[in-house]
Amino acid sequence: MADDLKPAEQTIAPELREQRPLARVQAVPWLIVILLLAAVAWLGWRAFFYHEEGDPVGSAMLAFEKQNSLTVFSSRFEVVAESVDRRGVLNFDLLESRQAAIIPATVEYRLDLSNMDRDRFAWDAGSETLSVVLPPLRISRPNLDEGAQKTFTEGTYVSRDASADLARNNSQQAERKAAAFAKNPEVLALARQAAKDAVRQNLAIPLQVAGYGEVTVEVRFDGETPPRN
Incomplete structure (x- = not known):
């Protein structure tokens, strides 16, 4: 039985290794978009709404x-x-x-x-x-x-x-x-x-x-x- 499981392990492991890097690659553009939106929102708030309290x-x-x-x-x-x-x-x-x-x-x-x-x-x-x-x-x-x-x-x-x-x-x-x-x-x-x-x-x-x-x-x-x- 131990010998019969070896081929299955050798088949599944490469698929997992390929899916994880692919997920990371797909997440990078979304992360950049989120960071850009946050930066634009911060700059807009700083320009139009921000003031130093008490001055x-x-x-x-x-x-x-x-x-x-x-x-x-x-x-x-x-x-x-x-x-x-x-x-x-x-x-x-x-x-x-x-x-x-x-x-x-x-x-x-x-x-x-x-x-x-x-x-x-x-x-x-x-x-x-x-x-x-x-x-x-x-x-x-x-x-x-x-x-x-x-x-x-x-x-x-x-x-x-x-x-x-x-x-x-x-x-x-x-x-x-x-x-x-x-x-x-x-x-x-x-x-x-x-x-x-x-x-x-x-x-x-x-x-x-x-x-x-x-x-x-x-x-x-x-x-x-x-x-x-």
Whole structure:
């Protein structure tokens, strides 16, 4: 009987050895597909849903990272300038001319975000409130729209040189008046409020997208008293 079983053993053993490697070969492509799907799912989660827990300040700073300067308000108004030109001989004024000009001017108010470091942000996890302290607004040099100005000139005779001097003096005067008007407390208050609204919008939406939910963003400028809770 022992001799009769030997041929059977010799026939079955090679089949088992052939089936096991074949199963391993067939499983390899499926394993690669599963690994690829897992990698794609992880990358998608990392890109769209992942955020570092407890670091909304980092997310807020990231929202400002590519904005060195943010224009928050623009004011357009008209300034009035008036100049007088006298010309004569031997200290006697023989010719006198006068010119008044109404010149439109535009001034922009900007936030310098390049120095917005972590010290200017504070996160209160209990109330889910992000506090932001802004640097003072920067006021641009007035942009005079001299092409749209209206002029009124008086004088018996206005020479070319006198006309050029009157126009130059009026432009310099208009720029000084526009710069002073730009610092008017009422205009500054409008610009500061616009800055606060712009920062709230620029931070609240990215934080919500990052998964922090409805975050309250409180914004104030240097020197302002923090709001009472």
